[in-house]
Amino acid sequence: xxxxxxxxxxxxxxxxxxxxxxxxxxxxxxxxxxGGYVAIISRHVLSEVxxxxxxxxxxxxTIKNSLDANAHRRLVERQYRQFTATILGMQNVIVKxxxxxxxxxLKETLRLQREIWGTLGKTNACPICNSxxxxxxxxxxxxxxxxxxxxxxxxxxxxxxxxDRDFQMLKRSTRYSHIVIQVL
Amino acid sequence: xxxEYSWLLEQIGQxxxxxxxxxxxxxxxxxxxxxxxxxxxxxxxxxxFLLGLDFELSPDGDDxxxxxxIAELAGLKSVPKKDESNFDKIVGLFDATKxxxxxxxxxxxxxxxxxxx
Numbered sequence: 155x156x157x158x159x160x161x162x163x164x165x166x167x168x169x170x171x172x173x174x175x176x177x178x179x180x181x182x183x184x185x186x187x188x189g190g191y192v193a194i195i196s197r198h199v200l201s202e203v204x205x206x207x208x209x210x211x212x213x214x215x216t217i218k219n220s221l222d223a224n225a226h227r228r229l230v231e232r233q234y235r236q237f238t239a240t241i242l243g244m245q246n247v248i249v250k251x252x253x254x255x256x257x258x259x260l261k262e263t264l265r266l267q268r269e270i271w272g273t274l275g276k277t278n279a280c281p282i283c284n285s286x287x288x289x290x291x292x293x294x295x296x297x298x299x300x301x302x303x304x305x306x307x308x309x310x311x312x313x314x315x316x317x318d319r320d321f322q323m324l325k326r327s328t329r330y331s332h333i334v335i336q337v338l
Numbered sequence: 339x340x341x342e343y344s345w346l347l348e349q350i351g352q353x354x355x356x357x358x359x360x361x362x363x364x365x366x367x368x369x370x371x372x373x374x375x376x377x378x379x380x381x382x383x384x385x386x387f388l389l390g391l392d393f394e395l396s397p398d399g400d401d402x403x404x405x406x407x408i409a410e411l412a413g414l415k416s417v418p419k420k421d422e423s424n425f426d427k428i429v430g431l432f433d434a435t436k437x438x439x440x441x442x443x444x445x446x447x448x449x450x451x452x453x454x455x
Contacts (some may be wrong), residue, residue, distance in 0.1 A: 166432075168428055168429060169428060169429075169432040170432055170433060171433050172433070180429065183425065183428070187422075187425045197408070200408065210432075231412075231413065233432060235412045236431060237428075237431060237432075238408055238409060238412040238414065238418075239409075239412070239414055239418050240418070240424045240427045240428045240431060241424070241428065242408060242409055242414075242417065242418045243419055243420055243421050243424040244420065244424045244425060244428070245420050245425075248401050249401045249404040249405050249408060250401060250404070251404070
């Protein structure tokens with residue numbers, strides 16, 4: 155039995171059939187179903203799912219055209235309720251959050267961000283209209299993803315699975331080399 | 339012998355309870371037994387402790403209170419029962435019920451780019 159921390163991207167890819175990582179996510183789900191993995195879901199993941207649902211709902215025509223101010227909230231709450239009702243009722247899926255002091259989690263997250271630097275990308279073209287423009291971008295791990303790794307460690311996970319590329323960079327951390335980070 | 343066994347059991351129980359409280363510090367200030375009992379399955383915890391298992395991860399859900407809290411916050415009337423069918427339900431849960439018509443935006447993008455200096 156491997157204790158795995160599934161990043162938000164994995165859960166969302168499972169719920170969306172047209173997601174490009176859907177099939178890979180289903181393979182992870184199959185392992186959870188068979189008991190090969192015990193999946194940890196944290197409140198940090200649930201917060202992110204709620205965030206994504208809020209943003210996604212804004213793109214729906216029913217919400218754009220609705221005159222009802224509460225339509226957005228109703229839709230998101232219904233979707234979130236469906237999600238939690240399903241996920242909380244799954245075998246081998248465990249809700250687990252660390253009970254260590256918040257300051258320890260924040261301290262570790264900050265340390266990790268200081269440890270892992272991303273790369274700068276420079277182009278002479280605007281990424282939207284392609285006209286001449288000095289565009290500089292930074293590609294590095296997001297603080298939320300660094301926090302996922304810290305939380306996975308604090309609850310004793312053996313592995314962390316994600317589709318986000320920035321976890322690839324977090325693999326460089328010597329502090330968390332005991333956790334197998336799988337970027338599928 | 340009975341006395342020794344009883345002492346040993348007490349020690350195991352104590353260790354298991356401490357471990358449990360370390361994981362759930364909120365219960366520390368609920369010192370009365372009534373508050374602790376619903377969170378703590380003495381026999382299960384002691385057995386798991388003896389086997390060296392992390393009893394928080396026992397299959398029947400020592401995460402019950404976490405699930406209950408999350409379920410209540412989400413507006414569910416009860417804590418969902420563990421059921422195999424949920425593995426099927428979650429697949430495509432957020433799929434749009436009506437498929438959006440596919441729109442070719444190539445010309446539109448070209449026109450935007452064309453307008454740029």
